[in-house]
Amino acid sequence: MSGSFYLSTVGKVLKWARSKSLWYISTGTGCCADEVLGAMGCRYDLERFGCLAQVDPRQADLLIVCGVVSYKVAPYLKELYDEMLAPKYVLAVGSCANCGGPFSQESNYSVVAGADQVIPVDVFVPGCPPRPEAIMNGLIALQEKISGQESNRFENK
Amino acid sequence: MISAENSWIVAWGEAFGLPEGVPHWIYSAAALIFIFCFVIVPCGGLMSYFERKLSADLQARVGPNRAGPAGILQPIADLLKLLQKEARSEWNWKESLWLSVHTMALFSTLAVLPLGSMALLVNTEMSVFLPFWSALVLALGTMLLGLSQNSVPGWFGGIRVAAQTLAGSFPALISLLCTGVRSGSFRWSALAESQGFSPWDWTVVANPFQLVAFCVFVVSGLVLLAIAPLDGGLSMSDIHGGVSSHLYGMRLSLFRFGRFYGFFFWSVITVVLFLGAWDLPSQLVIPLRMGGAGRLLAFIELAWLLIKTFALMLLIIWIAKVNSRSRVDQITDFAWKVLSPFSLAALVGASLCAGWRAF
């Protein structure tokens, strides 16, 4: 009884709280950071979703990897991710963070093929760079993933 | 102890079903917990929501609007999320120290917080100074927290907070004296009785010196408790969070609450000292008190006090949002060289005014 109550109601409330309060830290390693800044700004206003920019990884729940991950920066990205406290989520924004993009393995010796080679990524946002709406779409997808209502949002197949 | 003046607690206890003959300290503790849970904590949540909405408004944004209607549940979501964060390290003695100092300051101020003519736990000749000392203890806790961080931002933040507290406490204390000079007593009830409902009866407009004292008191409170825009020791962009740089989860929410609480009680005290306290028009008070509706009166007084407090806090937040953050050396410089002389001048002037009126 109490277990099912926890899973049904309390768990739902806790999941809701986690999904509605994603404080994020953003790695501005590429030009997608500009689009994240645009999403933070007043026209797209990421704070509507309860997101706040943080400077300390320990106070953040969401790591937005926007930009290319080179082999030189990969250990620091891992360190940043390890500094964050569970439950923690990662949003890979743009082609470089998804899989290396234009700097992929065939054409470049110094770039990691995507942030998911280094840290586990929850949501991938395609685009080069993606529009702020696309980033917010990724954020909503992440919120749905947290609250357990995943749906495949990619409909161009 | 329950004295004749605060026997109001007993009536409240009976109303909430506490049996007769319960020791007085239980009444006091119950009152503290009640005020904490049903006045202070909701005010904290509401204020953080208002702050985010106001800053969004000033930037032509919308602000949080997803959690609950118009985002009103955002503070609850934040709190629940912070409670769920993983605990990375064990508590160490330094953290226990700052937390105990923080808690001590919080509850000691709570006990002396004036929340209406019927809700004065401590109402003595010295009661105005008790929250002032608690503010110092709160600042001490913040400083200890910074020093317990074992990191550069924490150390710098702690030292900055200490410097600001030292600089701000002198003008704050002197301008505090000005109101006592006018009312003739440092009793909360006397301070409230010397003012009235109408803004023309408030201490702040009694004479120009009181206006100066009011300004000095507000600004030195911001300096003393390192409230934005004078939060050089704690700001995110300036010093990487300063004393709060490595806090997380529950500790972060406790810290944020402590920050809110310092701001809140300083505003409450400012309202009680300068902005007409909880005074309502006598046409309203006398029938209610005669008619035995004292409890309703207490609620109305509390609501009126909190409305004025929130207006003052939102004004300060507004000022903080549209102005740049001051550098810490400029803040201390300003507090020592400008606020202190002005507060002394205000004290002299207010004393002369009081003397003029007395003769």
Next chain:
Amino acid sequence: MTAFPYLLRWGDLRKEVTEGYPDPISSKTADDLPTRSRGLLFNEIDRCTGCKACEEVCPCHCIRVEEQPGPDPSKSWVTVFDVDFSRCIFCGLCVEVCQPGSLVHTRQYEGAAYDVSDLVASFGRGPVTDEQRTKWALRRKLGESDGALK
């Protein structure tokens, strides 16, 4: 003082400029974007000839085309046409070189996925089955015999 006009709503200083994104009324939708905006790619596979010009020109190797001989000797059967949107930089070169004009940019830009492999869009028709092969062979033969009769 700088915020005074904003607080008192003088002029249009206090209009909220925020677009509430998932809400299609207050925010821009894909249809509101400029005509030449380059969104996710779409291939109308019936018109695709499988010439692989797009695959060759793609700077980040995100298009993979495989084809087999089709029913018509002039047009091949495109078995695989995969666009890996996780790699695509939306440069539009492939659309420029597409001779039959089957490959186009849509204006859709939303494509968040929970896995990288979900970001691969497949437009191919799949491998040719034996049944299709015999059918096409028969049809070709019939066509030839028709021509002989004429």
